[in-house]
Amino acid sequence: xxxxxxxxxxxxxxxxxxxxxxxxxxxxxxxxxxxxxxxxxxxxxxxxxxxxxxxxxxxxxxxxxxxxxxxxxxxxxxxxxxxxxxxxxxxxxxxxxxxxxxxxxxxxxxxxxxxxxxxxxxxxxxxxxxxxxxxxxxxxxxxxxxxxxxxxxxxxxxxxxxxxxxxxxxxxxxxxxxxxxxxxxxxxxxxxxxxxxxxxxxxxxxxxxxxxxxxxxxxxxxxxxxxxxxxxxxxxxxxxxxxxxxxxxxxxxxxxxxxxxxxxxxxxxxxxxxxxxxxxxxxxxxxxxxxxxxxxxxxxxxxxxxxxxxxxxxxxxxxxxxxxxxxxxxxxxxxxxxxxxxxxxxxxxxxxxxxxxxxxxxxxxxxxxxxxxxxxxxxxxxxxx
Numbered sequence: 001x002x003x004x005x006x007x008x009x010x011x012x013x014x015x016x017x018x019x020x021x022x023x024x025x026x027x028x029x030x031x032x033x034x035x036x037x038x039x040x041x042x043x044x045x046x047x048x049x050x051x052x053x054x055x056x057x058x059x060x061x062x063x064x065x066x067x068x069x070x071x072x073x074x075x076x077x078x079x080x081x082x083x084x085x086x087x088x089x090x091x092x093x094x095x096x097x098x099x100x101x102x103x104x105x106x107x108x109x110x111x112x113x114x115x116x117x118x119x120x121x122x123x124x125x126x127x128x129x130x131x132x133x134x135x136x137x138x139x140x141x142x143x144x145x146x147x148x149x150x151x152x153x154x155x156x157x158x159x160x161x162x163x164x165x166x167x168x169x170x171x172x173x174x175x176x177x178x179x180x181x182x183x184x185x186x187x188x189x190x191x192x193x194x195x196x197x198x199x200x201x202x203x204x205x206x207x208x209x210x211x212x213x214x215x216x217x218x219x220x221x222x223x224x225x226x227x228x229x230x231x232x233x234x235x236x237x238x239x240x241x242x243x244x245x246x247x248x249x250x251x252x253x254x255x256x257x258x259x260x261x262x263x264x265x266x267x268x269x270x271x272x273x274x275x276x277x278x279x280x281x282x283x284x285x286x287x288x289x290x291x292x293x294x295x296x297x298x299x300x301x302x303x304x305x306x307x308x309x310x311x312x313x314x315x316x317x318x319x320x321x322x323x324x325x326x327x328x329x330x331x332x333x334x335x336x337x338x339x340x341x342x343x344x345x346x347x348x349x350x351x352x353x354x355x356x357x358x359x360x361x362x363x364x365x366x367x368x369x370x371x372x373x374x375x376x377x378x379x380x381x382x383x384x385x
Contacts, residue, residue: 011239012049012052012235012238013048013049014049014231014232014235015047015048015049015231016231016232017043018042018043018044019041019042019043020039020040020041020042022039022041043228043231044222044223044226044228045218045222045223046218047228047229047231047234048231049231049234049235049238050068050228050229050231050234052234052238053066053068053192053204053206053229053234053237053238053241054066054067054068054206056238056241057190057192057196057206057208058208060175060208060241060244061175061179061180061181061188061208062179062181062182063181063188063208063209063210064209064210064211064214065208065209065210065211065214065215066206066207066208066214067206067207067208067214067217067218067222068192068204068205068206068229068234069204069205069206069207069222069227069228069229070203070204070205070227070228070229070230070233071191071193071203071204071205071227072097072171072189072190072191072192072193072194072204072205073099073100073103073205074205074225074227075189075190075191075205075206075207076100076103076138076169076189076205077103077221077225077227078207078217078220078221078222078225078227079136079138079167079187079189079207079217079221080103080104080108080113080136080138081111081220081221081225082216082217082220082221083135083136083165084108084111084113084135084136085111085112085113086111086112086113087112087114087133088113088114088133088134088135088136089113089114089115089116089131089133089134089135090104090108090113090114090115090116090134090135090136090137090138091115091116091118091126091129091130091134091136091137091138091164092104092115092116092117092118092120092137092138092139092140093117093118093119093120093138093139093140093141093143093150094117094118094119094120094343094345094349095119095140095143095144095145095146095148095343095353096140096143096144096169097140097144097169097171097191098338098341098342098343100138100140100169101117101342101343101344102341102342104117105117105342105344114131114133116129116131117343117344117345117349119148119349119352120139120140120141120143120150120155121148121149121150121151121281123151123154123155123158126155126158127158130158130161130162130164134162134164135164135165136164136165136166136167137155137158137159137164137165137166137167138166138167138168138169139152139155139166139167139168139169140168140169140171140172141168141169141170141172141173141178141288142172142173142274142293142295144171144172144295144323144363145295145297145333145338145361145363146272146297146353146356146357146361147172147272147273147274147279147295147296147297148272148281148356149274149281149284149285149288151284151288152166152168152178152180152183152184152185152288153183153184153288155184156183156184156185157184159184159186160184165186165187166184166185166186166187167185167186167187167188167189167207168180168185168187168188168189169188169189169190169191170188170189170190171189171190171191171194171195171324172194172195172293172295172323173289173291173293174190174195174196174244174248174291174293175244176244176245176248176290176291177248177289177290177291177292177293178288178289178290181208181209183288186209186210186213187207187208187209187213188207188208188209189205189206189207190205190206190207190208191204191205192204192205192206192237193205193322193324194322194323194324194325195244195247195248195251195293195323195324196237196240196241196244196324197236197237197240197324198240198243198244198247198324198325198326199236199240199325199326200322200324200325200326200327201236202232202233202236202237202240203233204229204233204234204237247326247368248291248293248294249291250368251291251293251294251366251367251368252275252291252292252293252294253371254294254366254367254368254369254371254374255273255275255292255293255294255295255296255366256273256275256292257371257374257375258296258364258366258371258374258375258378259271259273259275259276259296260276261375261378261379262296262298262378263276263278265379265382267300267301267382267385268298268299268300268382269298269299269300269301269358270297270298270299270356270357270358271296271297271298272296272297272298272356272357273292273295273296273297274289274292274293275292294323294324294365294366294367295323295324295363295364295365295366296364296366297357297361297362297363297364298361298362298364299357299358299359299360299361299362300362300382300385302385303332303334303358303359303360303362304332304334304360305385306332306362306381306382306385307319307331307332307362309381309384309385310330310332310377310381313377313380313381313384314330314377314381315377316328316369316373316374316377317329317330317374317377317378318330319331322365323363323365324365325365325367326367326368327367327369328364328365328366328367328369328374329364329365329367330362330363330364330365331362331363332360332361332362332363333360333361333362333363334359334360335353335354335357335358335359335360335361336359339353
């Protein structure tokens with residue numbers, strides 16, 4: 001029998017140690033001296049389990065390196081605050097994850113950073129927003145919660161023309177659907193809490209891009225802002241990634257069935273899912289997405305009444321926020337509330353938002369259950385309002 005000097009576990013180890021043995025010739029006490037090839041020294045700087053997740057993210061997105069944080073918001077905050085300072089200008093999607101919208105409207109201006117929130121599905125509007133001080137264009141596609149898309153390749157040409165960096169929040173698409181770096185983006189950002197985790201039991205965020213750029217973000221933002229990822233959460237997300245391809249296939253199949261049911265229901269006014277031919281940007285979706293994911297939005301006449309019925313009666317769905325879990329989730333977002341509180345849209349942009357989704361959007365994250373059960377619950381709900 002052949003004896004092996006070492007064996008490797010099939011599943012990654014969870015290394016929870018906060019400190020690692022070091023040598024004075026390999027690493028210094030200050031993080032400002034950190035090199036790309038530095039060994040693990042302190043878990044706020046780097047950790048073997050987190051590093052395994054960072055490598056996996058880079059592999060999934062076809063990037064040089066990955067960098068992980070304690071949440072998706074921590075990842076985006078780190079990216080913004082590394083690239084932007086007093087006098088700089090940011091362009092971003094006017095409809096995006098609410099936490100990002102609130103960050104740029106409430107916090108960045110305190111540091112002298114100018115912000116232009118524009119409809120990033122409109123290339124002319126992006127180009128018109130460019131200034132000499134524009135350093136970063138940040139686009140969420142598909143956009144949460146109304147599933148509006150943006151043409152990554154075309155926007156990358158605008159960014160190149162004004163010497164700005166382009167970051168793409170691809171949380172909803174996932175690496176299975178879209179590869180933003182191959183389309184010209186400098187960074188791709190994910191809330192790893194969503195589809196990549198897949199089970200709703202870990203909070204994390206990640207950035208993928210050039211190795212030297214991410215090394216700078218590690219030194220400046222990860223280490224000094226302190227939002228490091230727990231190795232246990234990193235391990236949970238690594239576990240989720242093992243089934244990502246298979247899960248996304250089921251997510252898409254189930255979402256198609258539910259979207260088609262809703263589209264044909266007389267009480268449903270609008271349905272938006274990139275995989276439906278009725279989606280206004282379906283051609284772009286086909287070109288840019290290899291999988292249409294499972295998030296959809298719809299509106300009805302009596303949205304608040306339907307929301308109450310769903311919250312009190314559903315069993316297969318959960319009336320809850322978030323997305324990308326094995327469990328199906330549904331939540332009602334009144335249009336005027338989010339326009340006022342998060343997006344701060346002007347009159348024209350507000351009108352566009354309501355023209356798209358109406359007075360309120362049901363954001364639906366379709367899970368892995370039998371779609372017949374999901375359709376049955378939605379059918380009962382619609383019959384009772």
